[in-house]
Amino acid sequence: MDKEQTTIVLFSGELDKAIAAFIIANGAAAYDHEVTMFFTFWGLNAMRKEEAVKTDKGWLEKIFGWMMPRGANKLGLSRMNILGMGPSMIRHVMKKHKALSLPQLIGLAQEQGVKLVACTMTMDLLGLKREELIDGMELAGVAAYLGDATKAKVNLFI
Amino acid sequence: MDKEQTTIVLFSGELDKAIAAFIIANGAAAYDHEVTMFFTFWGLNAMRKEEAVKTDKGWLEKIFGWMMPRGANKLGLSRMNILGMGPSMIRHVMKKHKALSLPQLIGLAQEQGVKLVACTMTMDLLGLKREELIDGMELAGVAAYLGDATKAKVNLFI
Amino acid sequence: MDKEQTTIVLFSGELDKAIAAFIIANGAAAYDHEVTMFFTFWGLNAMRKEEAVKTDKGWLEKIFGWMMPRGANKLGLSRMNILGMGPSMIRHVMKKHKALSLPQLIGLAQEQGVKLVACTMTMDLLGLKREELIDGMELAGVAAYLGDATKAKVNLFI
Numbered sequence: 001m002d003k004e005q006t007t008i009v010l011f012s013g014e015l016d017k018a019i020a021a022f023i024i025a026n027g028a029a030a031y032d033h034e035v036t037m038f039f040t041f042w043g044l045n046a047m048r049k050e051e052a053v054k055t056d057k058g059w060l061e062k063i064f065g066w067m068m069p070r071g072a073n074k075l076g077l078s079r080m081n082i083l084g085m086g087p088s089m090i091r092h093v094m095k096k097h098k099a100l101s102l103p104q105l106i107g108l109a110q111e112q113g114v115k116l117v118a119c120t121m122t123m124d125l126l127g128l129k130r131e132e133l134i135d136g137m138e139l140a141g142v143a144a145y146l147g148d149a150t151k152a153k154v155n156l157f158i
Numbered sequence: 159m160d161k162e163q164t165t166i167v168l169f170s171g172e173l174d175k176a177i178a179a180f181i182i183a184n185g186a187a188a189y190d191h192e193v194t195m196f197f198t199f200w201g202l203n204a205m206r207k208e209e210a211v212k213t214d215k216g217w218l219e220k221i222f223g224w225m226m227p228r229g230a231n232k233l234g235l236s237r238m239n240i241l242g243m244g245p246s247m248i249r250h251v252m253k254k255h256k257a258l259s260l261p262q263l264i265g266l267a268q269e270q271g272v273k274l275v276a277c278t279m280t281m282d283l284l285g286l287k288r289e290e291l292i293d294g295m296e297l298a299g300v301a302a303y304l305g306d307a308t309k310a311k312v313n314l315f316i
Numbered sequence: 317m318d319k320e321q322t323t324i325v326l327f328s329g330e331l332d333k334a335i336a337a338f339i340i341a342n343g344a345a346a347y348d349h350e351v352t353m354f355f356t357f358w359g360l361n362a363m364r365k366e367e368a369v370k371t372d373k374g375w376l377e378k379i380f381g382w383m384m385p386r387g388a389n390k391l392g393l394s395r396m397n398i399l400g401m402g403p404s405m406i407r408h409v410m411k412k413h414k415a416l417s418l419p420q421l422i423g424l425a426q427e428q429g430v431k432l433v434a435c436t437m438t439m440d441l442l443g444l445k446r447e448e449l450i451d452g453m454e455l456a457g458v459a460a461y462l463g464d465a466t467k468a469k470v471n472l473f474i
Contacts, residue, residue, distance in 0.1 A: 004308055006304075009340075011332075012394070020169055020199060024167075024300060031301070040336060041332055060412075063405075078170070078200070089221075093218060093283050096218075099279070124413055124415075125413055125415060142339055142340060143346075145343075146340070146344055149469070150320055150349075153310070157336075157472040157473060164462075178327055181458055185461075186462055188459075250376070251376060251380075252441060254376075311465070312462070312466060312468075312471050
């Protein structure tokens with residue numbers, strides 16, 4: 001029998017939404033779904049390497065690069081972000097409850113074979129280079145996403 | 159014949175998104191779908207009882223409890239929230255047009271047998287207790303959500 | 317064989333989310349899906365005509381009309397909106413990369429036969445009149461949306 005398919009578009013750049021996306025993706029993978037996560041717009045920020053990567057960019061791409069958070073440990077929350085307190089509270093409380101952090105959730109997704117796809121159009125627009133993203137990501141466009149989504153029952157946009 | 163299934167994850171804590179979620183859920187239930195709403199992260203705030211409930215919590219859970227709005231009448235808007243004017247304008251205009259308020263939409267969903275599920279992981283993290291939520295909710299995790307979602311055609315993340 | 321169906325609810329009023337919605341819709345239409353976009357709440361702002369349209373409205377509806385952006389060229393971003401710099405940066409970078417602008421994406425969707433549906437309940441609540449929306453839109457409610465969504469595999473809420 002064919003495996004169930006699940007796709008998640010991560011458009012949003014907030015920590016809480018990225019955590020929700022990876023919890024659902026990891027849950028689906030644990031139930032033996034084939035899972036594709038498609039990172040587009042601000043959602044790509046969660047997948048940036050933390051360290052600065054030397055790249056050859058124009059000034060506008062550099063500004064985007066500086067303005068956008070670099071990786072899973074730098075994301076803000078969609079709410080309660082005031083004074084930067086929310087994200088550290090959430091990280092604290094997740095640790096206290098032994099919940100997986102976002103970097104751990106990303107690692108688990110990779111172990112479970114979740115397909116992590118970076119949107120090439122976003123990379124073009126924001127001037128993100130492949131070497132700025134964590135290793136092991138595929139690069140593809142909306143056509144590839146739709147190809148997976150039409151085989152899936154659960155298709156979420158987060 | 160099997161009933162159509164519909165699932166909605168309500169992640170967001172804003173009045174307008176909660177209203178949209180319940181309008182779709184009630185519409186689907188009226189068309190005889192089996193509907194599951196899964197309340198996670200800030201989405202759980204819509205389902206809190208309005209009155210303060212005495213619970214035994216740590217200080218961090220208490221702070222979360224104070225910071226987060228208590229129930230459907232306390233939510234803000236995702237836009238036009240400035241000066242707190244937006245939410246009361248929306249509530250006024252909905253009343254004027256005899257549209258159901260969010261508490262009424264929640265009541266209708268319960269009457270129509272929409273399954274209202276609180277995410278146990280969120281409750282753990284934010285220190286929310288069962289007795290702080292409106293009566294009649296089920297408690298479950300991501301596995302239960304995925305079980306329902308894989309039987310459904312319409313799966314939304316709001 | 318029946319065509320694949322795809323539906324997208326555009327709830328959000330931000331430029332970036334509207335662009336993402338139309339890119340997915342146009343992609344699906346290019347792959348010969350029957351695509352329905354359902355514009356509700358703030359999502360309707362993307363579909364307003366740019367010029368002011370003389371209508372007969374109450375004062376509250378007039379205030380809503382003034383407060384909400386008029387059309388695809390007036391939308392803000394969900395992030396990096398500070399000082400109004402984000403939207404013009406995005407528009408600049410899209411032009412530089414020869415990506416289609418939102419008005420062009422809307423035009424392409426119409427050419428490709430994407431069904432553009434305005435939510436009648438939102439129009440009632442916000443006092444939007446048919447003549448304030450771009451030409452060629454259908455008007456319908458949640459029942460029509462659910463009718464399309466239950467025939468579709470890809471149903472997104474943006």
